[in-house]
Amino acid sequence: MSKPAGFSQRCLHYAFDYQTPKTLVIPDIGVGCVFRFGQLLVLLYVVGYVCVVRKAYQETDSVISSVTTKVKGFAFTNTTDMDPRFWDVADYVIPSQGDNSFFVITNMVVTPNQTQSRCPEVPNPSTTCMDDCDCIEGHSDPRGNGIQTGLCENYSTTAKTCEVLSWCPLEIDTKLPEHALLASAENFTVLIKNSITYPKFNVHRRNILPHINSSYLKRCEFNRATDPDCPIFRLKNIVSEAGEDFKTCWIMDDLYCMFLKGGVLGIIIDWSCDLDWWAGKCYPKYSFRRLDSKHPVNNVAPGYNFRFAKYYKTQDGEETRTLIKAYGIRFDVIVFGTAGKFGIVPTIVNLGAALSILRLIPVVTDWFMLTCMRKRDRYRKQKVTNLNEDAETESVSGTSYGTH
Amino acid sequence: MSKPAGFSQRCLHYAFDYQTPKTLVIPDIGVGCVFRFGQLLVLLYVVGYVCVVRKAYQETDSVISSVTTKVKGFAFTNTTDMDPRFWDVADYVIPSQGDNSFFVITNMVVTPNQTQSRCPEVPNPSTTCMDDCDCIEGHSDPRGNGIQTGLCENYSTTAKTCEVLSWCPLEIDTKLPEHALLASAENFTVLIKNSITYPKFNVHRRNILPHINSSYLKRCEFNRATDPDCPIFRLKNIVSEAGEDFKTCWIMDDLYCMFLKGGVLGIIIDWSCDLDWWAGKCYPKYSFRRLDSKHPVNNVAPGYNFRFAKYYKTQDGEETRTLIKAYGIRFDVIVFGTAGKFGIVPTIVNLGAALSILRLIPVVTDWFMLTCMRKRDRYRKQKVTNLNEDAETESVSGTSYGTH
């Protein structure tokens, strides 16, 4: 052979010679069983757990959601504190726009006809005074209701308190109505329209499913057993599914009663989908949970309330307002979910990992064969060649290599 | 050798003896080609699909976003129902604060001067009556507008309906203005300021890109072709990019026309970024989509509207309100995105998986070699040693092992 030919030949050999390990077949049913059993275990894990249970072969995407809500219902109140009054959606839903969070007033402390003026503070240890010296002009107590004028005035026949500059008369929020004012709120209904997108898979869904028609939507009401797809929820049902109880509210004057003291309820919509099968199989699952803890051991700051005001102008242009401390239930529509769809990368990754584990089986079987089997020494002799020993006999074996 | 020395020697041997498989080189171009072709395929998958297409070597993070919006524009209405009226942002944007969701009124049913009083119901099958016996005092029909007083009153000269206690006069929302009241809304513009963070990579971005200066921002308007980075959007363009059409609205009195009946439009900002290259290459991509379905086969509950009220007090302290049923377009600014950056763990995982797959190639090649090749028997003899055969000749080979 000429040299260049030899070189290109060497390259070809280098590129296309196939190097394969020499193997030894051991016809031992014990070792074979260990080996096959190990393989079976790994296979079971891959097929059973990774594929069926975990669906690890799927790529995932998170949901993007848009929610609109619309509350319906009205109430009538007739208490000693207020005039008889009819309430509709525009009165008791705040903010009026149905976002993914809406609030229904159930109780309130109303302070009408407040004006910018001066009045004595509500009595409490830090506001009571004997004379003007106890009150500092310009001082504003963070726990108080206004800026002190420096005067000490009669709050009632028995109490004197510092006068403050504020919206007067001051709100007295200690005497909260004992019975929720808008008890009928439990019978209000809310229509939740939810539109979701999985951007990676370009999948769009609504919670008004294809089989729902207008006439059904007009009369239906969500019920986990009979109408699980109806997007209209009665507040009473939401509250009771969340584990709260109305009855106890009316009977025991419960401090943590949601209708008296307010609370935050989550309307949780789970859009977890498996998009590998016919994509229509992607339904919302509703659940309800109270989000502000009423746990007896960690019950600090329960309830939910906020203040807002309606502003008016009197004939002579003076601004007055009606301050409302509103207690009620805030409903947070929380949408979450993960969609999965077959993806090559996760499949390869999980397959590769399983193959790697599968390759541990021969290692384990070898160890078992070479330590636990009766014929281990014979197996070892056949499987493992010790270079040292060979070296001793190299002169002998060397002859055969020496022939080329 | 003394025993302790032998023990430590054995340990050393155990730790540092290197056990390597004996291999057989097969200079067969067919087998070699199968082997190399298999390797090439896996390599192509790894480099091409995993690295270039999927960027599976990257760690990912989800976007955290904050949005402010500001609508600009005014309108003038002069219809038979209402006095001529000028509308500005404070009038038609609700809520006034520019959050990631804003609503522009385009049509409305206004019921002014409502007071808490009594009036006959709006006629419909369940409210018409012949005499007082048909009306039950205290009854409140969920589809009605108030609490029945038990009287049957003349609604008009032809119809008698039950009297209710409610905010009177009642709203008549059946005669919706045929032409969207605020048709000029299509010319309003909205400035969207969006600030995002990828917390894992500590990357912060705004949608007002570095190359945008104040003077450009004052005059620009988003246009996919000419001004793709301008964060000021004309509502008309958003609506038409979302596949809705204004013209058809005016011509055919379309039930699903967005400007008449309202709707929800998504302004979708995609912040997907590849942070491996110079990080500045991370731009927002805008797209627009109608979120409430107007699909002809699943057209239940289209549109978007809600009721709100403005409260006034008359001279004698009585509360009146103007009830507004507002139809309009709610714009939801939806920000999503995933940033990717080179990460060691995903790289190793994908590399490991690819190596695992790569190790399948010899298995396949061996199978090919031992079953499909012409010289398969010769290859098998050389590659595979059967312990049984050896056992028969053990007496012979045993002699050589017996020397040590």
Next chain:
Amino acid sequence: MSKPAGFSQRCLHYAFDYQTPKTLVIPDIGVGCVFRFGQLLVLLYVVGYVCVVRKAYQETDSVISSVTTKVKGFAFTNTTDMDPRFWDVADYVIPSQGDNSFFVITNMVVTPNQTQSRCPEVPNPSTTCMDDCDCIEGHSDPRGNGIQTGLCENYSTTAKTCEVLSWCPLEIDTKLPEHALLASAENFTVLIKNSITYPKFNVHRRNILPHINSSYLKRCEFNRATDPDCPIFRLKNIVSEAGEDFKTCWIMDDLYCMFLKGGVLGIIIDWSCDLDWWAGKCYPKYSFRRLDSKHPVNNVAPGYNFRFAKYYKTQDGEETRTLIKAYGIRFDVIVFGTAGKFGIVPTIVNLGAALSILRLIPVVTDWFMLTCMRKRDRYRKQKVTNLNEDAETESVSGTSYGTH
């Protein structure tokens, strides 16, 4: 042996014969060291980086969050523009409901007693006119404030501008109060209640930690050093932790001063949790960041403001409004986080990948052994059998195979 027995035997052999590679033990401390060192490196990566640093053996889930906020504090203003006025929560927090985004007014331009009428435009190059010919009836300039009536009127003794139909008098927002009106806003406090869920792990947490009791909650205030768990924040501290400075605002009339011109501040709550250890070890970490850039090179569109109106009715039923252009700080409560918990699939995936990499070590060591070692030729001879050579000696070795 009978044929059927031979067939079933073959099957059994096929299934349970164990094929193991023949190996060569090389008692070379150099090669052994390379091998062990490689293994050590991979092991260190797996244990150190993958397990300890990255916790790649964990499954992850994203947080679902619900936030309520409640601002406390009041202010008193006494400027030349306005009457002395007392401000409380209902006045300065918009919207009144404490959502995950709340706005505190710090400065404003108030335009009271606006009515639907006609008035001359605010002078600027495009609105000034000489006579009626310069004004087009029905024209509405997007930069103007209303629809032109076609008349040219005296705005002041020196300027004539086109008359417009609008809410008059027009707002003049160029003379923004130089000192933030509600400077006391810095002393307001906000209570943030945050309730989170990791749905995959069914873990619920609140930011009011178990060890916080009612009395502590009444007096505490967040302080990174002394009270890191208190969920009550003083606005001053939030702003200063976000890197803004109040002092400079008052001294230099800073264009970018947050209290004068408004801004958006993120209250970022990081709920990253490791749920493998006792699950209680899952605390919120608070941080604060300004979200609207005030970066000197990219300072376009700084600040944050919006307009809203309070509507009144005069005695004779005419609607008037007070337009307020509110500057202030919008606080966005941004909750993010990832929880991790031991999962079999990610563990297997990472283990498999590590094993795959581990299997690269023999390849490297073999290469090192067969190219760099002194005895490389001897090692090669022992390890690698070249089929060709054997073929030459096949007649010889063939004899032994020929015996069966």
